[in-house]
Amino acid sequence: MNLTLKDVGKKYTRNQTDFWALRHVNLSAKTGDFISIVGKSGSGKSTLLNLIAGMISPTEGEVLYDEISYIGAPDKIISKFRNQKIGYVAQGQSLLSNLTVWDNIRFPNQLYDSEKKVSAKELEELMDKLGIRDLKTSYPEQLSGGEMRRVAIARALVNSPDILLADEPTGDLDEENTRIILEIFKELAKKGTIIFMVTHDKETVAYSTSAYAILDGNMTKFVKNIDNME
16 A cells, blocks of 8 residues: 655645645655654645545645545545545544534444444444543533544544544643554554654654655655754
């Protein structure tokens, strides 16, 4: 399993002025890679994740999954691909307010006739890992920010994705739950999942196998240290 970005760029227009959120990004990720992405707010980190997820299309370049381009495919096809192959932990609150925690987590597994239907036992085991089993009948409005984040992570993992995209996944978590989440991610990578994690926290970067910084749309790999990251 490989994910490849070839000379990817994304241009936006603001106040009738063009600007590049990403410029000439080249990256190859293989099975088991755990990649951290750091950079200032507005540097293009979330844009990168959205491109990989197929939620937006690049202005130039290609995004390839096992050498096949999925960007620009019909919405139904790319939505099914995203559901079955990609888990996404968004930065903001993304839970469905009218569903319980249990139904929020299992929702992606009910779509598109998923190849593997998750059993109640498997779902409970996933919730146990994240410490949210006792919240199964609660609704999002009844949860704290950290609880909502852990539910969102469980939902992203329910289909055992090939690629996990996590945008500041530990931002609302205390030290202990941060450690638990990062250990889960590390174990997933060992089992073959490709992980892209956007973070501002130097300590979380230590869990990854490689780290990149984005500055003014340009992405570079950290070689020695990350002491100057922001």
